[in-house]
Amino acid sequence: xxxxxxxxxxxxxxxxxxxxxxxxxxxxxxxxxxxxxxxxxxxxxxxxxxxxxxxxxxxxxxxxxxxxxxxxxxxxxxxxxxxxxxxxxxxxxxxxxxxxxxxxxxxxxxxxxxxxxxxxxxxxxxxxxxxxxxxxxxxxxxxxxxxxxxxxxxxxxxxxxxxxxxxxxxxxxxxxxxxxxxxxxxxxxxxxxxxxxxxxxxxxxxxxxxxxxxxxxxxxxxxxxxxxxxxxxxxxxxxxxxxxxxxxxxxxxxxxxxxxxxxxxxxxxxxxxxxxxxxxxxxxxxxxxxxxxxxxxxxxxxxxxxxxxxxxxxxxxxxxxxxxxxxxxxxxxxxxxxxxxxxxxxxxxxxx
Numbered sequence: 001x002x003x004x005x006x007x008x009x010x011x012x013x014x015x016x017x018x019x020x021x022x023x024x025x026x027x028x029x030x031x032x033x034x035x036x037x038x039x040x041x042x043x044x045x046x047x048x049x050x051x052x053x054x055x056x057x058x059x060x061x062x063x064x065x066x067x068x069x070x071x072x073x074x075x076x077x078x079x080x081x082x083x084x085x086x087x088x089x090x091x092x093x094x095x096x097x098x099x100x101x102x103x104x105x106x107x108x109x110x111x112x113x114x115x116x117x118x119x120x121x122x123x124x125x126x127x128x129x130x131x132x133x134x135x136x137x138x139x140x141x142x143x144x145x146x147x148x149x150x151x152x153x154x155x156x157x158x159x160x161x162x163x164x165x166x167x168x169x170x171x172x173x174x175x176x177x178x179x180x181x182x183x184x185x186x187x188x189x190x191x192x193x194x195x196x197x198x199x200x201x202x203x204x205x206x207x208x209x210x211x212x213x214x215x216x217x218x219x220x221x222x223x224x225x226x227x228x229x230x231x232x233x234x235x236x237x238x239x240x241x242x243x244x245x246x247x248x249x250x251x252x253x254x255x256x257x258x259x260x261x262x263x264x265x266x267x268x269x270x271x272x273x274x275x276x277x278x279x280x281x282x283x284x285x286x287x288x289x290x291x292x293x294x295x296x297x298x299x300x301x302x303x304x305x306x307x308x309x310x311x312x313x314x315x316x317x318x319x320x321x322x323x324x325x326x327x328x329x330x331x332x333x334x335x336x337x338x339x340x341x342x343x344x345x346x347x348x349x350x351x352x
Contacts, residue, residue: 062117
């Protein structure tokens with residue numbers, strides 16, 4: 001009768017217990033990478049199943065790219081499984097054969113894990129650089145958007161305040177130089193000055209309110225239909241304006257284009273008051289859907305030989321603002337002196 005062999009459960013229990021220790025050490029591998037990797041490698045001297053945690057910890061060490069730590073841990077990870085066979089088996093011939101195979105296989109595995117760990121670190125660095133680049137690009141877009149909004153608000157403030165203040169200056173200048181005005185005329189002029197001052201304050205509050213709301217410029221929002229009121233306003237203040245309006249289908253004009261057109265005409269009238277006071281301004285408006293909108297402003301040029309309004313308070317800055325306004329609307333602006341008149345020609349797109 002054959003005798004049953006009772007398996008020795010002690011080595012199996014020890015192997016599984018050391019495997020559990022290796023798994024427990026995994027939670028510390030990010031904080032103590034090489035220490036945990038070396039400890040799990042040493043566990044493979046007594047536990048075959050601890051090889052798994054040892055390989056994972058070794059890859060974690062390789063991702064740090066510190067060769068002073070990688071080399072000793074690699075040697076331990078490679079040699080400890082082979083050393084386990086040396087002392088656990090009494091058959092020397094089998095030990096030599098199995099140990100040789102284990103060392104070759106372990107060397108290949110450790111080499112592959114080293115390459116994988118280095119690749120993993122490179123991939124993480126690339127992903128981090130891409131995330132950083134995306135964050136920087138987003139921050140740049142946010143800054144550009146903020147800058148664009150500031151430019152819009154600056155344009156609104158310039159267009160509104162320059163128009164109102166130039167009207168006030170013209171009215172106050174006329175009031176101070178004319179001595180033939182009756183008391184009633186003086187009172188009417190003072191009332192117009194007061195109304196323009198109040199309107200300036202209201203429009204300034206509206207523009208500054210957009211800053212507090214962190215939004216786009218919403219108020220005031222004049223358009224092409226408000227040009228009649230604008231012309232009446234400057235005529236009351238004493239500016240001579242002759243208007244020719246042949247725009248067809250103005251109700252079809254996009255609100256944004258109408259707003260830009262209004263501001264362009266307003267700024268052109270302001271420039272004429274500043275650089276050619278007392279002269280007659282001619283405003284010609286024309287266009288239709290599909291052909292675009294044309295604005296032509298002209299007035300006598302008091303500065304002979306110049307290509308635009310002469311020096312003055314804010315000289316040339318008005319033309320810069322007009323050109324930027326036309327560009328924002330997708331149009332073009334040109335100016336020149338023709339037959340003694342300064343001519344401003346603006347063309348804005350108007351799709352059918």
